[in-house]
Amino acid sequence: MIHDIERLLFHEAHLLDSGRYREWLELLALNLRYWAPVRANVSRAQEKQDETQRLPLFDENKASLILRVDRLDTELAWTEIPPTRTRRFISNITADTEQDGLVLVRSNFMVFRSRSFREEWLVVGCREDKWSTGGKWLLRERKILVDHCTVENLSLFL
Amino acid sequence: MDKRLVDIHDRTVSGRVFTDPDIFAREQATVFSQSWLYLGHRSQFKEKGDFIQAYAGTMPVLLCLDGEGGFNVFANVCSHRAARVCQQEYGNARKFVCPYHNWVFDNKGDLIGVPRRHSPEFDKSKWGLCKAAQVSVYRDLIFCTFSPAAAPLEDYLGDMKWYLDMLLDCNGGTEVSKGTHRSTVHCNWKIPAEQFGSDNWHFQAVHCSMGKLGRRNEDPNSEDSFHVWTDQGHILICIAPKQEVDTTYTLYLDKLAAEQRISEAQRKLLRCTLVITIFPNLSFVYFPGLCSIRVWNPRSPDQTELWSWALYHKDAPEQIKDLVRKQVTRLFSPTGMLEQDDLEVWSRLADNLKGMPPDFRLCYEFDADPEIKNRPFPGHTASLQSDIAALAFYKRWAEIIAHADGTP
Numbered sequence: 061m062i063h064d065i066e067r068l069l070f071h072e073a074h075l076l077d078s079g080r081y082r083e084w085l086e087l088l089a090l091n092l093r094y095w096a097p098v099r100a101n102v103s104r105a106q107e108k109q110d111e112t113q114r115l116p117l118f119d120e121n122k123a124s125l126i127l128r129v130d131r132l133d134t135e136l137a138w139t140e141i142p143p144t145r146t147r148r149f150i151s152n153i154t155a156d157t158e159q160d161g162l163v164l165v166r167s168n169f170m171v172f173r174s175r176s177f178r179e180e181w182l183v184v185g186c187r188e189d190k191w192s193t194g195g196k197w198l199l200r201e202r203k204i205l206v207d208h209c210t211v212e213n214l215s216l217f218l
Numbered sequence: 219m220d221k222r223l224v225d226i227h228d229r230t231v232s233g234r235v236f237t238d239p240d241i242f243a244r245e246q247a248t249v250f251s252q253s254w255l256y257l258g259h260r261s262q263f264k265e266k267g268d269f270i271q272a273y274a275g276t277m278p279v280l281l282c283l284d285g286e287g288g289f290n291v292f293a294n295v296c297s298h299r300a301a302r303v304c305q306q307e308y309g310n311a312r313k314f315v316c317p318y319h320n321w322v323f324d325n326k327g328d329l330i331g332v333p334r335r336h337s338p339e340f341d342k343s344k345w346g347l348c349k350a351a352q353v354s355v356y357r358d359l360i361f362c363t364f365s366p367a368a369a370p371l372e373d374y375l376g377d378m379k380w381y382l383d384m385l386l387d388c389n390g391g392t393e394v395s396k397g398t399h400r401s402t403v404h405c406n407w408k409i410p411a412e413q414f415g416s417d418n419w420h421f422q423a424v425h426c427s428m429g430k431l432g433r434r435n436e437d438p439n440s441e442d443s444f445h446v447w448t449d450q451g452h453i454l455i456c457i458a459p460k461q462e463v464d465t466t467y468t469l470y471l472d473k474l475a476a477e478q479r480i481s482e483a484q485r486k487l488l489r490c491t492l493v494i495t496i497f498p499n500l501s502f503v504y505f506p507g508l509c510s511i512r513v514w515n516p517r518s519p520d521q522t523e524l525w526s527w528a529l530y531h532k533d534a535p536e537q538i539k540d541l542v543r544k545q546v547t548r549l550f551s552p553t554g555m556l557e558q559d560d561l562e563v564w565s566r567l568a569d570n571l572k573g574m575p576p577d578f579r580l581c582y583e584f585d586a587d588p589e590i591k592n593r594p595f596p597g598h599t600a601s602l603q604s605d606i607a608a609l610a611f612y613k614r615w616a617e618i619i620a621h622a623d624g625t626p
C-alpha cells in the first residue's frame with residue numbers, strides 16, 4: 061500500500077507544481093476538511109492544546125478550494141501573474157489503515173517558491189491526511205502544519 | 219533643492235519617506251513614541267497574570283494584567299544586557315525571570331530580584347524595565363503611549379470613535395480570535411496603513427479577480443460612500459453596497475436592530491464596507507460577515523510584520539463567530555484571496571522605490587467631486603474619488619516627525 065500512497069502523493073505534487081489545479085480538485089472528496097492551524101510561540105503542550113481554537117491559515121472545504129481555483133482561472137489574480145514557480149519535495153511518508161476504509165497518511169513537505177525575478181522562499185512543514193479508497197483515492201481530511209510562526213504571502217496549496 | 223518630504227501644496231510625497239533609514243529612525247523617536255499604539259484586546263486576558271507579547275513600534279513589549287486588574291506595558295528587553303525577558307507569545311506569569319543572568323521582574327515591569335550579591339549602593343528601583351508612560355483601554359482595545367504628555371486616548375481617537383463604536387460597541391462588546399495571523403510584508407509600514415484608510419481605487423484594479431467572480435458588492439458612487447479623515451491622521455473608507463442582499467450576517471444585524479441592540483444608523487452603515495486606519499499603524503477591515511483588526515509593525519524601512527486577528531461580537535451566536543473567522547482566513551490572512559494581491563503589489567512597489575533617485579515623488583493629486591465634502595458624519599468627509607484622506611495621513615505624519623527632539 062505504501063507504494064500506492066507514495067505514487068498518489070507524488071502525482072498530487074506534480075499536479076500542483078504544474079498548475080493543473082482542476083485535476084487536483086478531482087482528488088478531493090466532496091466532504092473534505094482542509095485546514096492549517098497557525099503556529100504559536102509557546103510550549104509544545106500549550107501549542108497542541110490550543111491548536112483547534114486558534115485562527116487557522118487555511119480553513120477550507122471543497123467549495124472554498126474551488127473558489128480559490130476559480131480565482132486563479134480568471135487570469136486576473138495579481139499574485140499569480142506570472143505564476144509562482146514551485147517545486148515540492150514530499151518525504152517521510154507513512155500510512156496506517158484506520159476504520160471505515162480511511163488511510164491515515166503522514167508526510168513532510170518542502171516547497172521551494174520563486175516569484176517574479178528573484179523573490180525566493182522555502183515553505184516547510186508536515187501534513188496529516190485521511191484518504192479514502194473505494195477504487196479511487198480521495199482526500200477526506202488534510203491538516204497542514206507549516207513550520208513557520210511568521211509566514212510570507214501563502215498563495216499556494218499545500 | 220531639497221523639497222519637503224510631504225508637500226501638501228503640490229500634493230506629493232517623497233519616495234524617501236518609504237526607504238530612508240534615517241527617516242525610519244526618526245519616526246520611531248517621534249511618531250511611535252508620541253502616539254497611542256494598539257497592543258491587544260481585553261478578551262486576550264482571562265485571569266490575573268495573563269500576558270501577551272506585542273510591539274510598540276519596533277520595541278518588543280509585554281502587556282500584562284496585574285493582580286489588581288490593571289494593564290501594564292513594558293519593554294520585553296532586560297535592563298541588564300537587553301536579553302529577551304519572556305519568550306512565550308502568551309501565557310500566565312506573576313514574575314518573569316530573564317534567562318541570561320536571572321534577574322527577576324514582576325508583571326508591572328519592576329526589578330524584584332537579582333540572584334548575585336551586590337553592593338549596598340545598587341538600587342533595584344532604578345533598573346525596572348522600560349515602561350509605557352500611559353496605558354488606556356477604549357472599548358476593549360488596549361493602547362499605550364510612551365509620551366507622558368500625550369492627550370487622553372479618547373481625545374486622540376476623536377471623531378473616529380463614532381465609527382469604531384459601530385464595530386466595537388453595538389452588541390455588548392467584542393472579542394478577538396485566539397491565535398494571530400503573522401506575515402512579513404515587504405514594504406514600509408506606511409504603505410499598507412495609508413492604503414487601508416484611503417485607497418478605495420485599488421479595489422477595482424488589484425482585486426478585480428474577486429470582482430469578476432461576483433464576489434464584490436460595492437457602489438463607490440452611492441450617497442453613503444465617502445472618505446473620512448481627522449486632524450489626528452485617522453482615515454476611513456466607507457462604501458455602500460450595490461445591492462442590499464440578505465446574508466446570514468445581515469439577518470443577524472437585522473435581528474440586533476429589532477432587539478434595539480443597535481441603532482438604525484448603525485445598522486445602515488454596518489451594511490457597508492468600512493476600512494479604517496487609526497494613526498499610526500492600527501487598521502480594521504469590515505464588511506458584513508468579516509472583520510479583521512490588524513497592526514502594521516514596522517521592522518525596517520522596507521519590512522513590516524503584519525499581526526492580525528478576527529474580531530466579532532462577544533455575544534454573537536457561535537455560527538456568526540465561525541463565519542467571521544472563516545471569512546477572515548479566506549480573504550484577509552496570509553492565504554487570503556484579497557490580502558495576497560495587496561501583499562504582492564506592495565512588495566514590488568517597495569522594491570521599485572529603492573531603485574529611484576532621491577527626488578522621486580508620488581502623486582496624491584486626485585480630488586474629484588469636492589462638493590461631497592460635507593456629509594452628515596463625524597470628522598472631515600471627502601469623496602472616495604480623492605487622495606484627500608491619504609494626504610491627511612501624511613500631513614499628520616510630517617507634523618510629528620518635524621518636531622523630533624533635537625533633530626531639525
Ligand code: FES
Nearest residue numbers: 296298299316319
Ligand atoms: S540580560 Fe537579563 S539578567 Fe542579564
Ligand SMILES: [Fe+2]
Nearest residue numbers: 420425556560
Ligand atoms: Fe486591498
